[in-house]
Amino acid sequence: MSGVLDIVYAEYNYWIYVTLMMIGFYAMIAKKNLIKKIIGANIFQTAIFLFYISLGEVEGGTAPILVGGHGEHAAEVAHEVIYVNPLPHVLILTAIVVAVSTTAVALALVIRIYQEYGSIEEDVILAARRKLQPEFSEHARLKGGEDE
C-alpha cells in the first residue's frame, strides 16, 4: 500500500498532467462556444508539454547548460555535473511554435465563421446551417428532429 502511495507522491507531475489534459478535452467536447473550444485545445497542448518536460527531469539535475566549459579543468568539472535531459526540451520548443500556429489558424477560421453566420456558438451555427441546407448531414437531421 505504501508503495502505491509513494508512486502517487513521487509522480505528482503526471497526475496534474492527466487532470489538465482531461480539463482541456472536456472543454473541447462539451463547450458550445468556439473560442472556449480553442482555449480547451490550448490547455490540452500545454498538458502534453508538461508531460514531456516531466519525462526529461533528473533528480538533482541542473539546467542543460555546460558547466565549466572553459578553462584548464573543464573536462573534469563537466563530468561531475548532473544535467536534466535536454532532448524533450528541444521537442517541446518546436511543439510550442506549432501550437501557436494551430491556434492562429483556428482563430482565423473562427473570425471567418463569425462573418458568415454572425455567431460563434456551435448550436446557432448548426441551426443556421440547417436552415440554409436542410439535408447537409445525417447527424444534423437527427438533431433537428428532436429540437423542433
Added chain:
Amino acid sequence: MIWVLDITMLLFLVVCAIAAITIKDLLSAIIILSAYSLIMAIVWVEMQSVDVGFTEAAVGAGITTVLFIATLARTEGRSED
C-alpha cells in the same frame, strides 16, 4: 527542484484551467489562460528547462493572448457556457 513551490504552482495551474473554461466572459477567460501560461512557464523554469520556460512566457502568454484578443475584437465577447 523545490517541491513545495512545484506543488503550489501545479495546483494553481489546475485552478486556472478550470476557471478559464467555466467563466462566461470570454475576455476574462483569455486573461486567465494567459495567467495559466505564465504559471506553466514558472513551473518549467523551476524544473530546470529554462529554454522552454522563456519560450512559453513569450509565445504562450504573449502572442497567444494577443491573437485571442484580436479575434475577440472581431467577434462577440460573451459565451453561453
